[in-house]
Amino acid sequence: MKFFWTFFWTFLLVHMATYVVSSMQGNAYDVATGSLLAVVATIIVIAIANVLPNEPVEHH
Template identity: 55%
Template sequence: MRFFWTFFWSFLLVQMLTYVVSSMTPGAEYEFMPAVIASVVVTILIFVVASVIPNEPAAKH
């Protein structure tokens, strides 16, 4: 389930970001497929970063 919800929210947020940026850029058009590819990349990066960050608490110095 966490894979689905992570992809779901990254899909929505990347689509929103793509739409807003293309609306603000003169002469640019909103394109769906590059945003889908970007949302897949963002989802993969989220899982990679989550696996790299340690889970145990930091030791006191």
Template identity: 40%
Template sequence: MQYIMTFVWSFILVHMINFVLMSLGGGQELHLVTASVLSVLFAIFVILISMTIPNDPVPNHHEH
């Protein structure tokens, strides 16, 4: 479920960034295919980063 939501959020965020940047760039046309490909690449990048970060708790070392 977390992978599906990662793809959903990356799709939403990349398309939103695409819309804003194309609107600021002089009213150019939207490239939805490019934004969709970038959203998939971004989601894969985020998933790979989350796999490399350890999920173990950090041990507390009490120095006296």
């Protein structure tokens, strides 16, 4: 379920950013570009989450 919500929020945020950036540059909004970037960003976010340790750090 966490993968679904990660994709959901990444999808929305990347599409929002794609829309804003394309509007600022004067280009047309492209859904395919936003979707491709959302998939890539989701994979990167999940990979980073898997690399980070979950154990608490021991204090010396």
